[in-house]
Amino acid sequence: MAETHDTEPEQTEGGQSQVLMRGLWMLIIVLLLRLADFLLLVVAVLQFGWLLFAKKKNDRLAEFGEKLGNWLLKAAKFQSAVSEEKPFPWTKWE
Numbered sequence: 001m002a003e004t005h006d007t008e009p010e011q012t013e014g015g016q017s018q019v020l021m022r023g024l025w026m027l028i029i030v031l032l033l034r035l036a037d038f039l040l041l042v043v044a045v046l047q048f049g050w051l052l053f054a055k056k057k058n059d060r061l062a063e064f065g066e067k068l069g070n071w072l073l074k075a076a077k078f079q080s081a082v083s084e085e086k087p088f089p090w091t092k093w094e
Contacts, residue, residue, distance in 0.1 A: 025086060029075050032087075036072055043068065070094055 050058040074087035
């Protein structure tokens, strides 16, 4: 019969509270991701309307869309534990 070894490191109480705190941040960021998803939809619809009627892109919408995309990237990296850096408003909006 093969033995199985627990390869998970033991959690100390301090480590456990850090994991729980990260879980809370992750929950908050999930809610913000839903808001960002809606904002991206609004920007896309507005930009499409602008392109349709003005025959050129709206630079302010394009810039906001780029910054929103950067925010989504930072949020995804935090959510998947690639990075410990939380997105705006905890870091600079860029």
